[in-house]
Amino acid sequence: MTNPDIVIIGSGIGGATIASGLAGSGASILMLERGEKLPATPHTRDTRAIFVDGHYRPKEMWREAGGTAFNPGNYYYVGGNSKFFGAVLIRYRKEDFSEMEHYGGVSPAWPFSYDEFEPWYSRAEQLFRVRGALGEDPTEPFHSIPYAFGPVPDEPPIARARAELKGLGLHPASLPLGVDIDAWLKDGKTGWDAFPNTGTGKVDAQTGPLAAALADRNIRLETGAHVEYLEASSDARTIAAVHYRQNGTLKKATPKLVVLSAGAVNSAAILLRSPSPNGKGLANRSDQVGRNFMNHNSSAMLAIDPRRRNTSVYQKTLMLNDYYLSDGKGGKPLGNVQLLGKIDGHILRANVKLAPKFALDFMAGHAVDWYLMCEDLPDPESRIMVDGKDIVMQWRRSNMQSLDGLTKVMRENFRACGYPIVLSRPFDKRTPSHQCGTVKMGDDPATSPLDPFCRSFDHRNLFVVDAGFLPNSAAVNPALSIAAQALRVADHIRKTELVA
Numbered sequence: 001m002t003n004p005d006i007v008i009i010g011s012g013i014g015g016a017t018i019a020s021g022l023a024g025s026g027a028s029i030l031m032l033e034r035g036e037k038l039p040a041t042p043h044t045r046d047t048r049a050i051f052v053d054g055h056y057r058p059k060e061m062w063r064e065a066g067g068t069a070f071n072p073g074n075y076y077y078v079g080g081n082s083k084f085f086g087a088v089l090i091r092y093r094k095e096d097f098s099e100m101e102h103y104g105g106v107s108p109a110w111p112f113s114y115d116e117f118e119p120w121y122s123r124a125e126q127l128f129r130v131r132g133a134l135g136e137d138p139t140e141p142f143h144s145i146p147y148a149f150g151p152v153p154d155e156p157p158i159a160r161a162r163a164e165l166k167g168l169g170l171h172p173a174s175l176p177l178g179v180d181i182d183a184w185l186k187d188g189k190t191g192w193d194a195f196p197n198t199g200t201g202k203v204d205a206q207t208g209p210l211a212a213a214l215a216d217r218n219i220r221l222e223t224g225a226h227v228e229y230l231e232a233s234s235d236a237r238t239i240a241a242v243h244y245r246q247n248g249t250l251k252k253a254t255p256k257l258v259v260l261s262a263g264a265v266n267s268a269a270i271l272l273r274s275p276s277p278n279g280k281g282l283a284n285r286s287d288q289v290g291r292n293f294m295n296h297n298s299s300a301m302l303a304i305d306p307r308r309r310n311t312s313v314y315q316k317t318l319m320l321n322d323y324y325l326s327d328g329k330g331g332k333p334l335g336n337v338q339l340l341g342k343i344d345g346h347i348l349r350a351n352v353k354l355a356p357k358f359a360l361d362f363m364a365g366h367a368v369d370w371y372l373m374c375e376d377l378p379d380p381e382s383r384i385m386v387d388g389k390d391i392v393m394q395w396r397r398s399n400m401q402s403l404d405g406l407t408k409v410m411r412e413n414f415r416a417c418g419y420p421i422v423l424s425r426p427f428d429k430r431t432p433s434h435q436c437g438t439v440k441m442g443d444d445p446a447t448s449p450l451d452p453f454c455r456s457f458d459h460r461n462l463f464v465v466d467a468g469f470l471p472n473s474a475a476v477n478p479a480l481s482i483a484a485q486a487l488r489v490a491d492h493i494r495k496t497e498l499v500a
């Protein structure tokens with residue numbers, strides 16, 4: 001299939017979901033995925049192998065603009081980063097679709113409203129079989145369809161944490177999760193956040209939308225197919241070919257339509273590497289490809305009570321949005337708080353090298369482990385660049401005042417709940433989990449590479465459908481918003497491109 005109707009590059013959240021949205025349309029679709037299927041081995045539930053030995057981390061190195069090389073936690077498997085995700089499938093809040101003032105500047109609006117987008121959020125929740133509870137969270141936006149399944153249950157120490165936070169007058173709420181907890185625990189008594197999914201416990205891009213898409217005989221997945229660059233037609237108005245390397249051989253596909261879904265960093269890199277008359281790559285008349293790179297400002301926070309063991313296995317069932325729209329005193333937004341998966345001594349060892357293992361085991365065994373997440377604002381100088389085959393990341397963090405504020409208020413809250421020790425540590429560039437913004441959508445071709453349906457303003461047969469399209473990072477996990485937009489773009493393609 002070298003001249004299918006559509007080539008989709010990448011089988012992560014964006015690529016797999018748009019494939020599922022196009023299934024049954026009659027279009028012949030070739031999916032090109034750089035990675036292979038994640039094999040089930042004894043490492044999949046071994047925290048030492050995963051977190052200390054980096055068994056699943058790619059060997060690739062990215063560089064900072066100054067030259068320092070680092071190994072990013074960016075995963076290349078069928079299903080992409082979602083194979084390792086925490087399966088939090090949460091909607092952006094309604095306010096995230098409008099301009100919002102933050103301590104560090106203004107978060108831009110989306111080119112359409114939450115109300116317009118809402119039906120696709122509902123469809124994405126159904127596709128990923130999200131479990132949750134409505135009515136607990138004060139920032140919850142309107143849902144036209146309730147969750148199909150009740151929330152993953154709190155374990156007893158987490159039920160206690162929920163009650164403690166409620167006792168302070170706060171509104172802890174159940175995390176919306178794509179997790180079938182019984183199926184997950186059958187393969188091992190661990191959490192799922194950052195663990196590879198080789199069964200059906202997590203509904204990730206592969207076990208959810210890709211499985212649905214591949215039921216259509218017109219959709220075919222090629223693995224080990226590493227796309228190197230796109231080729232424009234001679235008048236540059238369309239993409240004429242996709243060039244990829246498979247088993248050491250350079251190959252070429254010539255579809256009618258190209259959907260680029262290689263993830264925010266790699267999609268930008270593919271476009272920037274693609275030959276163009278001005279040397280700025282393709283889809284880049286706006287000079288914004290690679291720019292506006294965002295990745296949440298986030299910290300791990302351990303609330304430790306040496307007198308009480310945290311016996312949770314998975315832990316990750318709560319969030320708190322009391323500081324999402326304001327700092328609680330009439331000030332600007334701070335961000336979202338949610339549980340991490342339960343950490344152990346090995347996971348701590350991966351981050352704190354010097355402490356003895358028994359001390360780390362004790363600490364982890366008595367901690368409730370939280371994740372503080374704050375909005376990173378777009379900045380054209382925060383950018384992904386390419387240098388030959390290398391990826392160069394110049395991440396200009398913004399809005400750190402929000403993370404400082406959230407850290408301070410949550411430390412006070414956890415102390416008030418009776419945890420005498422509260423430790424926190426920010427995540428850094430080696431964790432680009434929530435990368436986004438590098439190929440943003442908007443109304444104006446002068447300032448955005450993509451239109452509101454993720455179509456390139458420059459090449460009408462190119463769509464970019466992954467975290468790159470997000471115009472802002474908000475302060476919630478991105479996957480459900482990527483999936484909802486992928487379904488919306490699929491509907492648009494069916495209407496505008498596939499009509500007989």
Ligand SMILES: Cc1cc2nc3c(=O)[nH]c(=O)nc-3n(C[C@H](O)[C@H](O)[C@H](O)COP(=O)(O)OP(=O)(O)OC[C@H]3O[C@@H](n4cnc5c(N)ncnc54)[C@H](O)[C@@H]3O)c2cc1C
Pocket residue numbers: 009010011012013014015032033034035073074075076077078079080081082084085086087088089090193194205225226227228261262263264266270433434435465466467468477478479480482
């Ligand atoms: C540990 C971890 C935990 C996370 N937890 C959550 C969470 O709980 N909730 C949430 O919403 N988000 C979470 N995320 C983020 C979430 O996984 C991403 O936002 C999401 O997967 C992004 O979707 P995407 O389509 O942009 O990219 P991806 O899903 O990463 O897909 C990109 C795909 O393109 C492929 N690819 C890349 N380059 C090429 C190439 N040159 N040729 C061919 N194929 C290529 C990749 O192999 C991959 O399959 C987490 C991420 C990590 C790493």
